[in-house]
Amino acid sequence: MMKALVTGATGFIGSTLCEELLSVGSSVRALHRPSSDSSFLSTLPVDMVTGDVTDRDSLRVAMRGCDRVFHLAALFREAKFPSSEYWRVNLEGTRNVLEVASEMGIPYVGYCSTTGVLGNVKNPPANETTDYAPLDVYQESKTEAEKLAVSWFRSGKISGSVIRPAMVYGPRDTRLFKLFRGIASRTLPVIGNGKTWCHWVLGRDVARAFRLASETTASHGNIYIVGGEHPISLEESMRIIADEYGVSLLPFRVPVLPLQLLGSLVEAVCLPFGLEPPLHRRRADFFTKNRSFDCSRARTDLGYAPTYSVTEEIRSVARWYIEAGWLPQLSGRTRVFPPPTETRESRARRAPASLSAHEIIPSTPSTTE
DSSP states (O other): EEEEEETTTTHHHHHHHHHHHHHHOOOEEEETTTTTTOOTGSSSSSSSOOOTOOOHHHHHHHTTOOEEEEEEEOOOOOTTHHHHHHIIIIIIIHHHHHHHHHHTTEEEEEEEEGGGOOOSOOOSSSSSSSSOOOOOOHHHHHHHHHHHHHHHHHHTTSEEEEEEOEEETTTTTTTTTHHHHHHHHTOEEEETTTSSOOEEEHHHHHHHHHHHHHGGGGGTTTTTEEEESEEEEHHHHHHHHHHHHHOOOSEEEEEEEHHHHHHHHHHHGGGGOOOSSSOOOOOHHHTOOOBBBBBBHHHHHOOOOOOOOHHHHHHHHHHHHHHHTGGGGGTOOSSSSSSOOHHHHHHHHHHOOOHHHHHHHHHHHHHHH
C-alpha cells in the first residue's frame, strides 16, 4: 500500500487529492498548519499531522514512513503578507520539501505549480515549452519554485514531476464560487468584452493527474499542464452557468479599465495598514487574461483525460452549489439539464477502484482553503 504525504492538505486541491488517493486504497498523511481549517479533512480517514513547510523538523516527522510526497502547500495572493513571505513559503518551502525528502530517501515528489507562471497567454494555446511570463509576486515565486523542482528532478537528486493546473474549480471550491453566486443573483455582469479564454479543470481531475504522474515513470522530470476538455470564452462560460440557474445574464457590460483603476486605488489605501482590500486589481484583471492550454503531453504520458465535456463540467459545478445549499435562493429548483455523463475517453482510462462522483462529493458546504 502506498503511503503518501500531502502538504497543503486543507486547501481545495490538497483535500481533493487526499480523496483521490484514498479512493485507490492509499494511506494518506495530511500536513496542515495549526491555523488552517481542517474541518473537512477530519471527515476523511487520513493521518493528520501539524506542521509547516518552512519548518524542516516538522517535515521530517510528517515524511517518516512515506514513499510519496505531494507538495501542494503555497501562499496564495493575500494583501496582508509582504513580498518576502511569498518567497519564504513558496520557494524556500519547496526547497525544504525537496531537501528533506532527499535526506529521508523518499522515492517520489509531486510538485504543484500553476499555469499562472505563464501569465497572460498571448499566443494560445500555451504548452509546457512556452516561456515563463509571471505577472506578480505570487507567480514569480511559483516560477522560481517550479524551476528549482525541475532542476532536482532532472539532475537525478530525486524522482518527481510537476503538475500545472489550469483554472481549478469544482464542488467545495470557494474561490470561483463568487462567479457562480454573482451570476445566480444577477449581480455580476460581463466585465470587459467577454471574449477572453478560460480553461477550466475540475479539482478531481487535477487530483487524478497527480496520482497518475506518481504511478508513471515516464513522468519523472517532466512538467504537465492539466486542464479540461478545451478552452471556452468567459462569456460563454457565464451563459452556461446562467442557463443552469434559469436566469439570464445582465443586458449590459462593464468596461474593465475603471475597475482596474479602482482596484489599484483601493489596494494603495489598504496595503500600508495591512488590510485586505475589498477590491483587488487582480480581480478585475481576471476578466482580461487569456488562459488557453495544450494538455496533450498529460494525455500521452499519463493517460489523463477530463471527466466531462466542458459544458457538462460547468453545469455539474453550478448544480452542486444548489444541491449543497450554497445558493439558498435557488434551493429546490428543478434541474434544467440532466446529470452530466463522463466522456468516453475518461471512462476508459479511469482507475477501476476510483469512487463515483456521488460517493466522493460531500453534500454539505465546507470551506477548507
